[in-house]
Amino acid sequence: MTDSRAPAAPPSNPYLVLASAIVLPGSGHVMLGLPARGLQFLFFMVILGWVTTKVAPPDASFIGRHAGGFLIYALSVLDAYRIARVRYTIWAHRNHSDSDSATNSAKIDL
Structure with a gap:
């Protein structure tokens, strides 16, 4: 039987996810367990980068020639960091709330 009050494992560090997403596009999403989302961003980076090479002036x-790809790259980095930050904040809030409720129940028992 598992203890329902056992703290959950901490999610990936948001700054580590951010660094990974900056260095290698899509890897931040892979670290978060969302490889399909990272692949989608990578696909659209290539497609929009190619499209802007065709419409940009010589x-x-x-x-400037690859602006579409760089735009999607920037959105990908921000998206990976946002997801990691939200997950980390929820985890921290739940663990903090659990420790507060345990402390409060201990005070009531006294």
Whole structure:
């Protein structure tokens, strides 16, 4: 029988997920257990990067020619960090609430 009051394992550190998502696009989502979401972002990065190379003027910079891909890359990084941050905050809140309720019940028993 498992104890329902046992603290859950902490989720991935949001800053580690952020660093991973910055270094390798889609890896932040993989760390969070959402590989399909990371692959979708990667797919749209490639597609929109390719599309903007076709519509950008020839004298545009590298970033200008691939602006669509960089936009999706930035959204991917923000999305991975947001998911990690929300999960971590919920975990911290639940564990803090559990410790408060245990402390309060101990005070009542006295």
